[in-house]
Amino acid sequence: MTHPNSLSTPISLQQLGWKPVFQQQVELDQWQDTPARVFAVHRNRLDIVTEQGELSLPLTPGMPRITVGDWLLLGEQAQDVTLLERRSLFQRKAAGTALEAQLIAANVDTLFIVSSLNDDFNLNRLERYLALAHEAEVEPVIVLTKADLCDEPDTYVGQVQRLDPLLMVIAVNGLDSSTAEQLAPWCRSGNTVALMGSSGVGKSTLVNTLLGGEVQSTGTIREDDSKGRHTTTGRSLHLMQHGGLLLDTPGMRELQLTDCEQGVNDVFADITELAKQCRFGDCQHEGEPGCAVARAIEDGTLSERRLVSYQKLLREQAHNSASLAEKRSRDRDLSKMYRSVQNHHRANKGKR
Ligand SMILES: Nc1nc2c(ncn2[C@@H]2O[C@H](COP(=O)(O)OP(=O)(O)OP(=O)(O)O)[C@@H](O)[C@H]2O)c(=O)[nH]1
Numbered sequence: 119m120t121h122p123n124s125l126s127t128p129i130s131l132q133q134l135g136w137k138p139v140f141q142q143q144v145e146l147d148q149w150q151d152t153p154a155r156v157f158a159v160h161r162n163r164l165d166i167v168t169e170q171g172e173l174s175l176p177l178t179p180g181m182p183r184i185t186v187g188d189w190l191l192l193g194e195q196a197q198d199v200t201l202l203e204r205r206s207l208f209q210r211k212a213a214g215t216a217l218e219a220q221l222i223a224a225n226v227d228t229l230f231i232v233s234s235l236n237d238d239f240n241l242n243r244l245e246r247y248l249a250l251a252h253e254a255e256v257e258p259v260i261v262l263t264k265a266d267l268c269d270e271p272d273t274y275v276g277q278v279q280r281l282d283p284l285l286m287v288i289a290v291n292g293l294d295s296s297t298a299e300q301l302a303p304w305c306r307s308g309n310t311v312a313l314m315g316s317s318g319v320g321k322s323t324l325v326n327t328l329l330g331g332e333v334q335s336t337g338t339i340r341e342d343d344s345k346g347r348h349t350t351t352g353r354s355l356h357l358m359q360h361g362g363l364l365l366d367t368p369g370m371r372e373l374q375l376t377d378c379e380q381g382v383n384d385v386f387a388d389i390t391e392l393a394k395q396c397r398f399g400d401c402q403h404e405g406e407p408g409c410a411v412a413r414a415i416e417d418g419t420l421s422e423r424r425l426v427s428y429q430k431l432l433r434e435q436a437h438n439s440a441s442l443a444e445k446r447s448r449d450r451d452l453s454k455m456y457r458s459v460q461n462h463h464r465a466n467k468g469k470r
């Protein structure tokens with residue numbers, strides 16, 4: 119391990135997001151190991167933070183696959199790195215096997231699903247993000263931005279609330295500093311927050327407000343660019359003014375629904391419950407007799423929009439999962455072909 123830099127202030131394990139579930143994983147012979155949180159992942163090294171400050175850890179072959187937000191135990195030897203089991207994980211999954219999944223972020227506690235209260239507002243899209251949050255096992259909070267530009271924000275809040283009475287829905291003006299107070303319950307010390315939402319809804323604005331401007335972003339891991347300036351890296355954790363950690367990763371914005379059936383079904387628990395009462399076990403709710411879902415739409419307890427959204431998301435995740443599986447098998451076939459061509463070539467050479 120090389121050159122510890124110093125954070126502006128010392129930071130405790132709790133502030134870094136250390137929790138009993140991680141403590142429980144520390145084996146007897148590891149009690150002297152140093153817990154470290156991964157703040158950024160580079161091609162051949164990690165930026166990590168321990169109670170002693172920031173460190174750079176070279177990535178070596180044989181190390182487990184590590185992503186931003188992960189917790190590590192560092193032993194005496196540099197190569198002695200244990201990856202602790204994650205509480206939650208966002209990943210870009212390839213169907214079937216976990217082997218090729220691209221890890222996006224680990225140990226996120228709360229996902230701010232950001233949507234603006236103007237033209238971007240779209241319940242179907244919120245349901246899509248909710249499915250991703252459920253799949254990753256992260257608590258979602260719906261943050262509706264640009265409330266200041268909207269005549270009746272409460273109407274929209276009500277619409278979102280009807281998706282799920284237990285869902286947290288907050289309308290904010292991202293430009294106003296009081297926004298940080300509204301979101302404070304999820305930004306407290308030790309809590310790790312990530313944001314997801316379409317372009318232009320106000321994620322960067324929210325990030326700036328939550329970090330309290332330049333002053334607080336000193337907790338950010340930075341690296342020198344070629345001109346000697348400090349630049350923040352692509353994926354990183356930042357310290358928020360209320361003490362929590364904010365994970366800012368571009369990868370979160372491009373997440374597709376893949377292998378997300380459980381997440382989708384969780385978000386539409388009302389429909390999956392109704393479906394149990396359909397006459398046919400495999401009812402597709404497309405006009406079959408004895409369909410409890412159709413009945414609920416008729417008597418107004420379920421909106422047709424919601425059923426259409428559910429079916430669309432299930433199809434989307436199935437399509438993405440299948441096309442990845444197809445692509446992989448195509449790649450396998452191609453490489454098999456190349457190999458056989460090569461062998462053929464060699465065999466022919468041998469004859470000469
Ligand atoms: N009036 C008002 N404007 C806002 C609010 N939040 C964001 N904006 C403005 O909306 C525009 C887009 O905000 P950004 O924060 O850049 O949006 P973003 O989600 O980060 O966009 P990408 O970087 O493309 O993903 C900016 O001009 C902001 O000033 C808000 O709550 N109220």
Ligand SMILES: [Zn+2]
Binds near residue numbers: 408409410411
């Ligand atoms: Zn049905």
